[in-house]
Amino acid sequence: MRFAREELTALITNIREIDDYNVDRVFHQVVSQSYPVVLRGIASDWPLVKKAQESDQDADRFLREYYNGTTVHAFVSESDIEGRIFYTDDLADNNFRKISTQMDSILDQLRENRNSRSAQTIYMGSAPIAHCLPGMGAENSLPHEGIEATVRIWIGNKTTVAAHYDAMDNIACVCAGRRRFTLFPPDQLENLYVGPIDFTPAGQAVSLVDLDDPDMDRYPRFAEALKHAQTAELEPGDGIFVPSMWWHHVKGLDDFNILINHWWRQCPSFMGAPYDALLHAILNIRDLPKSQRDAWQKTFDFYVFDAKEENVRHIPEGRRGVVGELDEITARKIRATLRNKLNR
Amino acid sequence: MSNHALLDNVTHADLRVNTIYEKGHGFDVNSARVFPVEFTQLQMDYPLFFVKSAETGHFETIALLGFSEGENLYLRDGRWDAAYLPSTIARQPFLIGFQEQDVDGIPTKVPVVHIDLDHPGVSYTEGEPVFLEHGGEGPLLERVTSILMAIHEGHESSKSLSKLLIGLELIESVNVEIEFRDGSRQNLSGLYTINEDKLRALSADGLDVLHKNGHLQTVYMMLASMPNMTRLIDRKNSTLET
Numbered sequence: 001m002r003f004a005r006e007e008l009t010a011l012i013t014n015i016r017e018i019d020d021y022n023v024d025r026v027f028h029q030v031v032s033q034s035y036p037v038v039l040r041g042i043a044s045d046w047p048l049v050k051k052a053q054e055s056d057q058d059a060d061r062f063l064r065e066y067y068n069g070t071t072v073h074a075f076v077s078e079s080d081i082e083g084r085i086f087y088t089d090d091l092a093d094n095n096f097r098k099i100s101t102q103m104d105s106i107l108d109q110l111r112e113n114r115n116s117r118s119a120q121t122i123y124m125g126s127a128p129i130a131h132c133l134p135g136m137g138a139e140n141s142l143p144h145e146g147i148e149a150t151v152r153i154w155i156g157n158k159t160t161v162a163a164h165y166d167a168m169d170n171i172a173c174v175c176a177g178r179r180r181f182t183l184f185p186p187d188q189l190e191n192l193y194v195g196p197i198d199f200t201p202a203g204q205a206v207s208l209v210d211l212d213d214p215d216m217d218r219y220p221r222f223a224e225a226l227k228h229a230q231t232a233e234l235e236p237g238d239g240i241f242v243p244s245m246w247w248h249h250v251k252g253l254d255d256f257n258i259l260i261n262h263w264w265r266q267c268p269s270f271m272g273a274p275y276d277a278l279l280h281a282i283l284n285i286r287d288l289p290k291s292q293r294d295a296w297q298k299t300f301d302f303y304v305f306d307a308k309e310e311n312v313r314h315i316p317e318g319r320r321g322v323v324g325e326l327d328e329i330t331a332r333k334i335r336a337t338l339r340n341k342l343n344r
Numbered sequence: 345m346s347n348h349a350l351l352d353n354v355t356h357a358d359l360r361v362n363t364i365y366e367k368g369h370g371f372d373v374n375s376a377r378v379f380p381v382e383f384t385q386l387q388m389d390y391p392l393f394f395v396k397s398a399e400t401g402h403f404e405t406i407a408l409l410g411f412s413e414g415e416n417l418y419l420r421d422g423r424w425d426a427a428y429l430p431s432t433i434a435r436q437p438f439l440i441g442f443q444e445q446d447v448d449g450i451p452t453k454v455p456v457v458h459i460d461l462d463h464p465g466v467s468y469t470e471g472e473p474v475f476l477e478h479g480g481e482g483p484l485l486e487r488v489t490s491i492l493m494a495i496h497e498g499h500e501s502s503k504s505l506s507k508l509l510i511g512l513e514l515i516e517s518v519n520v521e522i523e524f525r526d527g528s529r530q531n532l533s534g535l536y537t538i539n540e541d542k543l544r545a546l547s548a549d550g551l552d553v554l555h556k557n558g559h560l561q562t563v564y565m566m567l568a569s570m571p572n573m574t575r576l577i578d579r580k581n582s583t584l585e586t
Contacts, residue, residue, distance in 0.1 A: 071451045100444060100451050126449045152449055203446070343480035 008214075008226070015183065015232040015240070027147045030241040031169060031266060036183050036230060037241045043173035044237030046140045048258065052176035052236050056114065056256040059176045060107050063155075063258075066133040067103045074099050074106055074124040075202070083121050083158040083252070084210070085201050094201050096121065103132055103155075110157055114255045123156035125202060129260065142171060142239075142262060149264040156257055162206035163192060163249040166242075167274055168263040173239040177257030181240055182211060182231040184247035191225035192247060197278075211249050270331040280338075347462040348439060353479040356459065361437060361484060362471025365424045367416075370437065370464040374410035376430040379498025380505055380558075383565035385428035389418075391576055392569040394506075394515055394536035403506040403515055403536060405566075408576060411522065411530050417579040431491050431498070437463030438485075440492040455496055457489060505559050512550050514539050514563070522577055526584040538566050 017038040021029055030037060043049050052059035075085055077096035088095050106124050113120055129137040129151045141151045163184060172181075184192060192207040200206060209219045216223060233253070234240060242248050244266075252259075265271075285296050302311055303323055312323050322334055349355070365371060375395075378386055383405075386392060390407035397404050407430050409416045418425050424433070441458040444451055459466065459474075472484045481489070509515050516539040520532040543563065546554075554560040 073446055073449075073451050128449045131450050150448065344476050344478050 008211075011226050012182065012229045012231045015181070015230040017232075024143050026142060026171065027144055027149070027262075027264065030171065031243075034243050036243060036246060038232045038234070039171070039239035039241065041237050042142065042239040043140075043175065043260075046173075046175065046237075046260075048136070048140045048175045048260075049173075049237045052258065056111075056176065059256070059258060060111060063107060063133065063136075064104055066136040068132060068134055069102065070132050071100050072103050072106070072124055072127050072132055074101055074122065076109075076123075077121040080119055081121055082119075082160075084160045084162070085121070085123055086162060086206070087195065087201060087208075091195065091199075096123075096201075103127075106155060110155070110256055113157060121157065121159060123154075123159045125154050125156075125161075126152040126261075127154075129153050140175070141260060142173070144262060144264070147262075147264050148269065149262040152261050152263065154257075154259040154261065156252055157255050158252055159257070160212070160251045161202065161249070162208070163211065163247040164200075164202075164204035164206045165245045165247050166204060166263065167244055168265050169244045170242040170261055170263050171239055172242065172259055172261035174234040174236050175258040175260055176236055177252055177254035178233055178235055179257060179259060180231065180233045180251045180253060181242070182229055182249040182251075183242065184225055184229050184249075186245040186247070188225045188228050188247060191221040193219045193222065197275075207247065207249070212251075268328075268331075270328050271326075272335075346460045348441070348458045349461055350441065350443070351438070351457045351459045351474070351485075353475045353481075357475055357479065358468050359459070359474045360467045360469070360471040361465050361474060362467040363436075363465050364422060365419050366422050367419060368464065371416055371419055371424075371433065372414040374413060374415045375406040375408055377432045378405050378407045378430050379495065380405070380501050380562040381494060381498055382428070382431060383562055383569075386430065387565045387569040387572070389426040389428065389572060389575075390430070390569060391573040392566045393518075395534055396536065402503055403509065404502060405505070408535075408573070410576075411532065411580060415580075417576060417583075431495050435488055435491045435495060436460075437465050438488045438492060440496050455493065457485070457492060501558075504557060505562060508554065508557055508559055509538075509563075512542075512546065512554070514542055514546075516542075520573075524577070524584055525581040528584075537570075538563055540567065543567075 015036050015038050017040055019040065021039050021042065023042060026039065026042065030039075048059060048062055051062040075094075075096040076099055079095070081095050084095070086095050087093065103124070106122060109120070109122055112118070113122070129141070133153065137151050141149075144151075163182070165186065193209050194205050195208045197205040209215070209222045209225075214222050214226075232240060285293060288296065307323075312320050315323070317324070322330055324330070363369075378390075378392065383392065386407055390409070393406055393408060394403040395406050396402075409418055411417075437460045439458045439460060441456050442453045443456045445454045446452070447454070465471070473482050474485050476482050515536050517536050520535060522530045522532070524530070551560065554563060
């Protein structure tokens with residue numbers, strides 16, 4: 001069974017839009033609710049957006065003015081992958097090459113491809129602005145005082161990144177070209193047919209279903225995921241809040257796309273990556289006998305997922321160790337213990 | 345011959361290192377690259393010199409281990425006959441390599457451990473295991489990793505030493521002519537050392553620059569190592585018939 005693109009679009013609801021955002025408080029505003037929102041026009045007065053609205057050439061020139069010549073990573077594919085940054089059919093490899101290059105040669109290549117209508121895919125993802133375009137972030141990012149955000153730039157032509165989640169909260173702003181975001185809530189994991197988690201196209205595990213042409217015979221539960229999907233097409237100047245752990249499929253619709261995003265975490269910096277805990281649990285828990293695993297599930301609930309002060313209230317406050325409050329000192333101790341125990 | 349591979353705990357799970365300080369076990373070299381950070385220990389046992397790198401034009405520091413090609417006079421009765429091993433000897437058969445990785449979106453050259461699989465010390469039956477039973481890093485590998493990091497840093501300090509001494513014109517070439525007790529003669533060329541006269545005449549400013557860069561000590565340690573040349577000749581003579 002196959003869906004036509006129009007049928008699919010009709011199935012998927014639109015992401016909620018808010019227009020009463022306060023640009024100076026938007027980071028606090030969006031996290032007070034944990035669902036995605038579209039922020040139309042939030043970046044419309046950024047100089048880069050204005051240049052891009054004039055022409056691709058103006059945006060291109062603007063970037064070159066700030067570029068400091070540092071090496072960046074990019075994905076390219078000569079083959080006809082139709083912009084889909086993905087795996088080869090057998091999942092043995094990526095369907096693109098990872099290269100280290102200069103940002104101006106990426107811009108050159110994109111310009112050449114625009115003129116020659118080449119099918120070559122070019123995608124430079126998540127390059128920190130502070131690293132490659134110093135100074136540009138001041139007027140071309142959302143005010144994030146008091147928020148430890150990393151601001152990244154994404155440049156490419158018509159590309160599709162399959163649905164994946166990021167552990168960080170994300171506000172992404174389209175600067176040039178149109179971009180379509182399609183989001184699925186975290187609980188749709190089982191319906192998205194996710195590929196390997198440790199060998200991925202761009203760092204995060206992706207849904208193996210091609211959203212543009214889903215094979216429903218092969219991936220029948222994807223029909224359920226579609227019922228929960230939300231979508232939005234963004235124009236230059238528009239922003240979107242993609243909450244942490246929400247699956248997002250991102251499609252650059254034009255020959256020249258620029259996006260700037262802000263990633264941040266709502267937790268102290270001494271906390272590590274939750275993904276590491278998942279790996280650790282796969283190593284040490286998943287293959288235990290069921291009765292033991294069930295007991296550990298309860299134990300995890302007690303200390304982690306449903307942790308509350310009353311669970312440990314019977315232990316004197318200074319004696320609670322790692323099940324007490326987590327602070328910088330306790331985090332250090334846990335890190336040292338884990339590091340030692342891992343080495344066996 | 346060398347066959348370098350990126351070390352990993354799956355491909356090389358059963359790898360062991362069996363270090364034997366004898367002729368024919370991978371240590372038949374007459375010099376070892378050394379770095380300023382280890383000069384204090386090295387000057388007790390080895391004569392230290394500069395050689396000029398054909399590749400970079402920099403002066404690099406070496407410990408002289410023997411006179412003819414492949415002659416290592418510190419290999420004695422299956423042990424290394426000195427209190428301190430130069431780090432480029434102690435690291436073997438491991439090497440440092442670099443891998444470009446993405447670190448928070450920034451292309452970064454990350455140092456990684458390689459192994460020379462053709463080194464005679466590489467074994468699957470004898471010696472100290474590289475990895476622990478379940479893939480953790482064994483004590484040998486932990487030790488070697490820190491040695492490799494020191495070597496990595498040593499390359500940087502070596503470059504700064506070379507630039508500094510060239511600038512101060514403190515390096516001079518030496519021609520060493522030796523007569524061993526069996527009457528054979530050897531001429532060592534391509535070695536450089538500290539010009540003592542120029543060092544004595546060095547201005548306060550020059551001394552200050554050396555000191556501030558941490559290399560005043562390096563220079564004196566090199567000079568202090570010179571009597572080891574006589575001891576190295578003694579080592580050679582003790583192997584010869586009169």
